[in-house]
Amino acid sequence: MTSDLKPLLKATDLHVEFPGRRGGSPARAVDGVNLEVSPGEIVALVGESGCGKTTLARTLLGLQRPTAGVVAYRGAPLSYSGKALKAYRREAQLVLQDPSGSLNPRHTVYDAVAEGLRIHGEATDERERVADALSRAGLRPPERFFLRYPHELSGGQRQRVVIAGALVLDPTVIVADEPVASLDASVRGEILSLLLRLRDELGLAALVVTHDLGLAWNIADRVAVMYLGRIVETGPVEQILTAPSHPYTQALLSVLPEGGEPVVLTGEPPDPTRIPGGCRFHVRCQVLAGGLADEAGVATQCRTQDLEVLAGGTGSRAACHVAQAEAQRASSRA
Template sequence: MSAVDETGTDRREAPPGTTAVPLLSASGVRVSFPGRRGAAAARAVDGVDLDIGAGEIVALVGESGCGKTSLARTLLGLVRPEAGRVCFGGAPLALDSRALKAYRKRVQLVLQDPSGSLNPRHTVYEAVSEGLRIHGCEGGEREAVAEALARAGLRPPERFFLRYPHELSGGQRQRVVIAGALALRPELIVADEPVASLDASVRGEILALLLRLRDELGLSALVVTHDLGLAWNIADRVAVMYLGRIVETGTVEEVLTHPQHPYTQAMLSVLPETAVAPVVLSGEPPDPSRVPPGCRFHPRCQVLASGAADAAGVGGRCRTEDLPVLAGDSTAAVACHWALSAGAAPGGGLDGGRADPPET
């Protein structure tokens, strides 16, 4: 039997003693969108490396407009990168319609707004079975729909078959969306703000569901969020994104208990559970059509504004010297002249303190 599947991906396991091939990886990915009336193009994704291993949950964290959704859409094959490449199982992702259809059976998207994701005129059964009909269902369709709903926590599944979205709670609608993805038995899901529209009482249930699916099915996930508390509760690894670049990456414990980049520290400081003083960023929100020279965070950087970077002898580099693209693997890394210099506070806090784990 061939080890190469319908998408052209080599599924053979890595030889003993070698590093396993990431399930999904981006290498040097760049995506731009043209500006209006001759304006400069918006550099939504400006050189990103990112790996997701089998059974791994990676949180892609950043504020609105940082490029995280554009990166997620590129990883799904919905946006063609102008540079770099996306690989699945070690093989470059082909962008022709046949290859993408096979690929999307194995990589599914879960959107943040279940009300907008579900057709109000379709029953739960029709919503979950839609993907099965598009891709062709091997075996009984009814059994596959029932299994997906049960795995998503809607039991007994037959009770929900003929219900419409308006008859469900917000948490139940999100479970239907997740069931629609699970029906195709994907290897990876991309969840874009999966609990942002849900009540606090339901958020924990959906996060627990995603963790259970990882444990039971070996499912990998890329969770796109602005919420560091969510990342702490669900992710194995965190990648912090700012203005089209990943500026800090590492395990969730490394990044969220000892943040090195001033942007990560600022995001973490506003959570009520952290033991550091809140940081209020000044300056204009980042504009992807006007990426500044040097460190792209320097116009808003609290360390540079306080004079600490100049005192450490790196202020000039912060303003003029670009930083390299961080590796996409599990190695902890930061793209910050100050953090990489002797002037960085031990432990990553502005006052050298340790940030306690956030909670949701």
């Protein structure tokens, strides 16, 4: 359900750098990103560990200040004053990967969910709002969970408590960082169904950070594939996952059931302090290694020419010399 409304959350030319070790080159964790999330839309941010997706998510939430670029909410750039950030974090909530680490083992479920209300000075009708949040998160009857502690709950129930803690403030957007990675396969579907139901019933927007393209297929309206600090392909989920243009996306998809012959990428992602010249994926690219870039006449560009940062919006785009050459040929034939 992709919305045609103006973006609720938007990143424009976003960069985040961290100091290098012993005075070395800085690590470019986010190296030029344009990304939009519209009301009622679920966007999946996909990539390997270390690609920068969690840093991007934290920056979108105001937890990390960008080195350059702008994060805007409802069209207004984020202000990093304490009061403004507190107000923004009421609207934009984080759901973390590990519910056991997110919940204080000494706090009851009631206190864990009520914490946000107390921080923001909204303790009026606290009991009613906590009960409503737990109920919306699928813990019913909610009163039965009030006095329980995290260790008394299953993994799926703990994740529902974390989601209830986000819902209690009636946010407009949720950033979920690997929301089902630590759960059993039997519980993952329940949590994904819950997120979809919350989107449909409450109009929530969500950015779901994951390494799992299968999860994206089940939940997202759009997908943004991230590699070494940049989004290298983006577009509607059906198009990206059935006809991916970027070799990296193709490799990620190949490991899924019915994904075809698995693509084994050589080596590890490069160090973000030493991003290679040319296409940042070329040192691992199966298309370049297999000679297809030579056939397309762009092998030299792959090795030496950087690609432009992909624009935001809802259209399909890929930062790949081969894909762009093929698209140009197809356009000329048409």
